[in-house]
Amino acid sequence: QLRLVESGGGLVQPGGSTKLSCTVFGSPLSSWRLAWFRQAPGKEREGVACISSHGGNTNYADSVKGRFTIDRDDAMNTLTLEMVDLRPDDTGVYYCAAAVFQGAYCSRRASEHDSWGQGTQVTVSL
Numbered sequence: 001q002l003r004l005v006e007s008g009g010g011l012v013q014p015g016g017s018t019k020l021s022c023t024v025f026g027s028p029l030s031s032w033r034l035a036w037f038r039q040a041p042g043k044e045r046e047g048v049a050c051i052s053s054h055g056g057n058t059n060y061a062d063s064v065k066g067r068f069t070i071d072r073d074d075a076m077n078t079l080t081l082e083m084v085d086l087r088p089d090d091t092g093v094y095y096c097a098a099a100v101f102q103g104a105y106c107s108r109r110a111s112e113h114d115s116w117g118q119g120t121q122v123t124v125s126l
Helices: none
Strands: 001-008 010-013 018-025 032-039 045-052 058-060 068-073 080-085 092-100 120-124
Touching: 001 092, 018 032, 018 092, 018 120, 032 068, 032 080, 045 068, 045 080, 058 068, 080 092
Parallel strands: 010 120
Antiparallel strands: 001 018, 018 080, 032 045, 032 092, 045 058, 068 080, 092 120
16 A cells, blocks of 8 residues: 655745655555645645656646646655745645556546645745
8 A cells, every 4th residue: 555754844934945755655656646735724625736657747736836846756756846935825734645647647636646645734924
């Protein structure tokens, strides 16, 4: 069974940067497409970014385009999300997610992922 463990995050000032990591255990990462989601209090879970297996295709929510970068290192079984120019509305619990699929497709829909991490808090505030 796949296990995903997020790390990083914490308290960041507006305009600041941080990087999240997600280490995947239980399977070689190359067979999986991956994504980052976030959930703010009182809001639905939002797909922030996704990356296809082998990293050939990425997709971002409009709210994070140009500020967030998703990447994967299959040799290290790791997914990352680099975030710059952070804003207060980026605050939330960030989750990594995975689904078995080899190809150019990736998805930011929560319903299309069946393995999830436990989440890590990112708070953007003074």
